[in-house]
Amino acid sequence: MAETQKTMEPILAVRDLKVSFTTPDGDVDAVKGISLDVRPGETLAVVGESGSGKSQTMMGIMGLLAANGRVSGSAKYRGQEMVGLPPKALNEIRGAKITMIFQEPMTSLDPLYPVGKQIAEVIVHHRGGTRKEARPRVLELLKLVGIPEPERRIDSYPHEMSGGQRQRVMIAMALANEPDILIADEPTTALDVTIQAQILKLLRDLQKRFDMAIVLITHDLGIVRHFAERVVVMRRGEIVEQGGTAGIFENPQADYTRMLIEAEPHGRKAAPPDDAPIILEGRNVVVDYKIDGGFLKQRASTFRAVDNVSISLREGQTIGVVGESGSGKSTLGRALLRLIASKGAYRFGRTDISGLDRTGMRPLRRSMQLVFQDPYGSLSPRQTVGEIITEGLYVHEPQLSRADRDKRAIAALKEVGLDPAARNRYPHEFSGGQRQRIAIARAMILKPQAVILDEPTSALDRSVQGQVIELLRDLQSRYGLSYVFISHDLSVVRAMSDYVVVMKDGKIVEEGPTDAIFSAPREDYTKTLIGAAYNIGP
Amino acid sequence: MLAFVLRRLASAVPTLFIVVTISFFLMRFAPGGPFNLERPLPPATMENLMRAYQLDQPLWRQYLTYMGNAVTGDFGPSYIYKDNSVAELIGKGLPYSVELGFYALLLALVGGVIVGTIAALRQNSALDFAVMSVATIGVTVPNFVVGPVLTLIFAIMLAWLPAGGWGDGSLRFLILPMIALALPQLAVFARLTRGSMIEALRTDHIRTARAYGLPAKSVVVVHAMRGAMLPIVSYLAPCAAALLTGSAVVETIFTIPGVGRYFVLGAINRDYTLVMGTVVLIAIFVIVFNLLVDILYGLLDPRVRHD
Structure with a gap:
């Protein structure tokens, strides 16, 4: 084991380090002359x-920049200069x-x-x-x-x-x-x-x-x-x-x-009254995935992704669905919207939608929308923002004229806090947070009643996350929306939801009002989840 | 692994059956026949010929007879090369085509991968640009141009190499047709390699290898190249099948007695049995090479191991 004296002498001394990238639009300075020390045995965040530029600083020191990157300044490891080292x-x-x-x-x-x-x-x-x-x-x-x-x-x-x-x-x-x-x-x-x-x-x-x-x-x-x-x-x-x-x-x-x-999310809206009518309900939801055998190969098997789960979303309510990857929470969301084959009894408002096929579901689709996690992958890169958000109108309000659609697009973009001029631009011109706003606008333009939000903030920075949560809460109170909010991020769920469902291995482990779940979890698994999220470390 | 190979071989049977059936009927529905010459034959002669070759039978019976014989390896007599059966013709020509095709494949693969890797490592440099421009020319210039130009320069002007023929089968005779045959494929391999190497060099695990101080050679050869080989291996199957079954153009230009010519000649002359024979040959090559490539794939990439 290394015999290091715990002196305050830094083992890595970074002085005036700069990292820049050559791009077709000119040079971009990612790190603009920073100085820091790393001392032996310490943890520096x-x-x-x-x-x-936090990652690029380290990449620059380690000589791992992309081909168009350059590093200058000084980074000395035990007196040995690393910048420019062959x-x-x-x-x-x-x-x-x-x-x-x-x-x-x-x-x-x-x-x-x-x-x-x-x-x-x-x-x-x-x-x-x-x-x-x-x-x-x-x-x-x-x-x-x-x-x-x-x-x-x-x-x-x-x-x-x-x-x-x-x-x-x-x-x-x-x-x-x-x-x-x-x-x-x-x-x-x-x-x-x-x-x-x-x-x-x-x-x-x-x-x-x-x-x-x-x-x-x-x-x-x-x-x-x-x-x-x-x-x-x-x-x-x-x-x-x-x-x-x-x-x-x-x-x-x-x-x-x-x-x-x-920027850590906090605060919460008031829960709707207990007797608020149910807007979306799934009873005894079961989703099986078939794992195919293939030609001349009889080994097909099934994987039960959601196992007998029941969930009722009331008007104006937000249900948080929490769980780790593979717990079935996203699958449950898709089953509730009847987007994948599943067993169970479903209803939307007073309508029984259990037996409806694609065509049968189509008129209801505008009222039940879905917002995805990945704001990069879920917007077509070849369509303008205007085309993306108005696409649903062609199906659900075909009578609209081009001018009407444009008006609706402007309104929807304003509503999510974007410049209406955005509708003539393409998704790649926007940041992750802005893209998620576009995705929300695409759902909201149809004036839905229930929205499934599948990890809508997970790909975003904390401060941007806060803004998107504000936006979602604001839209909810303005239009009386109901949300199913799927996330693995407990602090976000806590700030968004009235009611929480904890899932593991396709089953509901525990459910209840948000405060009850967070302050007094009953199940060990819930305790572990909450403990892990709020008490990282010993 | 053995089960996988057996399964794949079993599934080749219906594939072959479908290919042969479709080709059989396509060929028969094409206008003309093997004995329709520029100067029509007397009707009596024609009738005799038709009877001799059983072409007067109903089509379904001809089909059944053909299939029955084909299963036993009898592909019938050639209608044009009257002294030979189709099996004999292919049996005679195939070794030439396979030998030439094998060298061409080797040249295309090794040359293409080297050129493509160099281009990828010097991405967007003058060298990259130069090499890839040559590769583009290689794809676009057809081999009936490349062949004669090569002959003109190396056989006639410089007189270094023979202009054609198989001779004693020594390398001197093979060099020019091999280059003519390999060049377009070499260019394809170079382009594929460049693309997939550039992609491979950008992956996270290459960053890991560099972050752990591994020398550039091991980063490129051990970590980047193996992954980058996958798309190249995929292309290997159709390429090998095409090269090994001979090229009508190259074999004609360099007067090589391979099987490549038969497909074109057979089709033009409506030599039904000869066309069918070459179709079966090419189909078998494609199936076998696809299987080999799938096995190779499993060896290269543990994520697609077959059980």
């Missing part, structure tokens, strides 16, 4: 929203002295090689020897990061592991050569809350054991508060504030930091 010398440091784990556990490992081989490759490259000789060390590392059955898993391919396990493998790789600094770039963002907490705990334990510094790049202030000793807040390529974690949270100096801290 670099916080900021997307586009703040690749060969840089390769001595990265992977051995400074290692990284990334946001995307699903894709950060090479899909074509067993994980053990990939870890061994890093060991062999930096320490010599053969892959065979490295195998015991790899086993030891896999054990260390808590991979079950390491003797078997060492020969597994990444696709045979879950996201959390893959991130553990990445951590094993990062520890393989006992680094001084581990840079963790949003290491838990892509993971479920309970897995998040496990990974963070693992990182903390290992940090103590190996006495290494961790640079944690994140947008999640909850993690920062529980995990970091010092914080650097970045915005638009500059550092707006840095200092001890407690100080930053208790007494933030910069307006931006204050805004970030306050």
Whole structure:
């Protein structure tokens, strides 16, 4: 183990670091001359929203910028200048002295090689020897990061592991050569809350054991508060504030930091009366997915995604559906809208919609809308915003003239807080938050009664998230809408919902009014979820 | 794995059956026949010929007879090359076509992958631009132009290589037809490789490999190239089938006694049995190479392992 004296001498000193990218529209400065120190054994959080330059700072230091990126200034690792270092010398440091784990556990490992081989490759490259000789060390590392059955898993391919396990493998790789600094770039963002907490705990334990510094790049202030000793807040390529974690949270100096801290969603609307009429209901919903065998291959099987779930949405109500990935919450949403084949009894208002086919459902579709998670994938890149949001009108109000449709588009865009001029532009010209507003406008233009919101804020930065939630709440009170709000993010669910349904493995584990669920969860699983979300760390 | 191969081979039977059936009837519904010459034959002669080849029978009976014989490997006599059966013609010509096609395939694959990788690693540089322009020319210039130009330069002007023929089968005779045959495919492989290498080099796991200090050579060869090979392997099947079953143009220009000519000649002469024979040959090649490629795919990419 490395014998590091806990001096205040930084092991990584960054001075006036700049990163810029050459683009067809001219140079873009992503990092505009920042200075920071990483001290031995500490945890330094670099916080900021997307586009703040927090990741690019580290990429620049590690020589990992895209081909059109340039880095200048200075970053000294134990006195050794890393900026401008030739690749060969840089390769001595990265992977051995400074290692990284990334946001995307699903894709950060090479899909074509067993994980053990990939870890061994890093060991062999930096320490010599053969892959065979490295195998015991790899086993030891896999054990260390808590991979079950390491003797078997060492020969597994990444696709045979879950996201959390893959991130553990990445951590094993990062520890393989006992680094001084581990840079963790949003290491838990892509993971479920309970897995998040496990990974963070693992990182903390290992940090103590190996006495290494961790640079944690994140947008999640909850993690920062529980995990970091010092914080650097970045915005638009500059550092707006840095200092001890407690100080930053208790007494933030910069307006931006204050805004970030306050951007955690809070407040809630009043719940509708208990006797409000039911607008959308599914009883004993069951969804089975068939896994096909294929030609000359009789091994078809079924996977039960939603298992006997009942849910009643009242007028003006928001039901939050909470669960981890694979819990069936999105499938339930689609079943309620009769978008996928499912069993059960469904009604919309007074209409029984259980037996309706596509054609039968069509007149009702305008009243039941869906907003998706991914504001990038769910808008056609080849249509203008105007075309996207008015498309539903062709089906549901075919009598409208072109001018009428345009008027409606203007109104819908204004309603979601966008410039009506946006309707002549294309989706790629907008930010994630603006795109989600476009997606909401597309649903709202039809004047629906019930809207299923499938993780509408998960892809957005915290501050933008807050704005979208405000917008959704505002539209709800103005038009008396009812929402089913599907999310894995408990703080958002808490701010949005009157009633919460907790799902696991296709079943409802627990349900009840929001306050009851959050203040006194009965089931262990709910407790774990809430505990993981609000008390990250020990 | 064995089960997978057997399953695939079993599913090849209906495929072949459909291909043969469609070709049979398409051929018969095309106007003309094998004995319609520029100077019509006397009706009595015609009648005798038709009877001799059983072409006077109803079509369904001809079809059943053909299918019955084909199952036993008898593809009938050629109507034009009267001294040979179709099986003999193909049996004689195929080794030439396969040998030439194999070298051409090797050249196209190795050359294309190298050129494409260089272009990808120097993306948007002058070298990339130059190499890919040549590749575009390779795709667009047809081999009936490339062939004669090669002959003109290397056989006639420089007199380094023979202008045609198989000779003793030595490499000297093969070089020019091999290049003419390989060039368009080499260009396709180069373009495919460039595209998929550029994509592979941008993936997250390549970033990981670089972040862990692995040397550039291992990043490119071990991590990027294996993934980038997948689309190339997919193209390999139709390409191999096309090259190994001979090219009418190249075999004619370089007077090589392969099977490539038979398809064109058979179709023009309405030599029903010869066309059917070549159709079966090409179909078998396509099916077999697709199977080989699927197996290769499984070896390259653990996510598509067959059980």
